[in-house]
Amino acid sequence: MNEKMENPEVEKDIQPETPVDPEPQPEPAAEEETEGTVAEWKAALELAVKQRDEYLDSLRRSQADFQNFRRRNQTARSDGYEDGAREVVTAMLPVIDNLERAVDAAAKAGDENSPLLEGVKMTLKSLLDAGARFGLEVLPAEGCEFDPAIHHAVMRESTDDPGKVLEVFQKGYKVKDRVIRYAMVKVSVE
Numbered sequence: 001m002n003e004k005m006e007n008p009e010v011e012k013d014i015q016p017e018t019p020v021d022p023e024p025q026p027e028p029a030a031e032e033e034t035e036g037t038v039a040e041w042k043a044a045l046e047l048a049v050k051q052r053d054e055y056l057d058s059l060r061r062s063q064a065d066f067q068n069f070r071r072r073n074q075t076a077r078s079d080g081y082e083d084g085a086r087e088v089v090t091a092m093l094p095v096i097d098n099l100e101r102a103v104d105a106a107a108k109a110g111d112e113n114s115p116l117l118e119g120v121k122m123t124l125k126s127l128l129d130a131g132a133r134f135g136l137e138v139l140p141a142e143g144c145e146f147d148p149a150i151h152h153a154v155m156r157e158s159t160d161d162p163g164k165v166l167e168v169f170q171k172g173y174k175v176k177d178r179v180i181r182y183a184m185v186k187v188s189v190e
Contacts, residue, residue, distance in 0.1 A: 086175045092127060092131055099123060099124040099127065100171075102117075103124060134175060139151075139182075141168045141172060142165055143165065150179055150182060152184050153185055154185070155169075157188055158190065161188055162188050165187060167185065170184040
């Protein structure tokens with residue numbers, strides 16, 4: 001006994017551990033828990049369905065917005081290309097006018113067979129062909145009915161046949177369906 005008293009800590013260490021039984025859980029009433037659980041599940045299901053519908057609606061709106069963006073972007077890109085083509089052709093018009101004047105001046109001077117005139121004609125033709133690839137067309141003018149949508153009347157002359165274009169001072173051009181320069185003309189009036 002003396003040994004036990006001299007070393008009380010040893011006695012504590014030696015004591016065997018007793019297994020602790022977990023406290024038994026009381027079984028809940030089956031009907032109360034089932035009803036509560038079913039009501040909770042129904043509420044959770046309704047919430048999930050509501051969220052699903054909101055996400056689906058949001059996804060559909062996002063897809064529609066993206067399709068609209070894509071369509072606007074494609075339209076803007078094609079419009080930009082067409083505007084650029086019109087600007088290029090518009091910049092070429094003074095060169096075309098000058099080459100036509102050179103051909104007319106050579107024809108009036110009687111140099112119709114000169115190699116220089118042939119070179120100018122070939123340059124004019126290749127320039128007109130390049131413009132045609134972009135949709136360049138000459139507007140009808142001389143001998144046609146006057147049309148204010150494509151003609152710009154700068155002079156008038158009294159004749160028996162009013163409303164006709166008598167003379168063209170500067171050719172008019174269009175690219176595809178848009179007029180880029182109106183034809184400057186003399187128009188017959190009564």
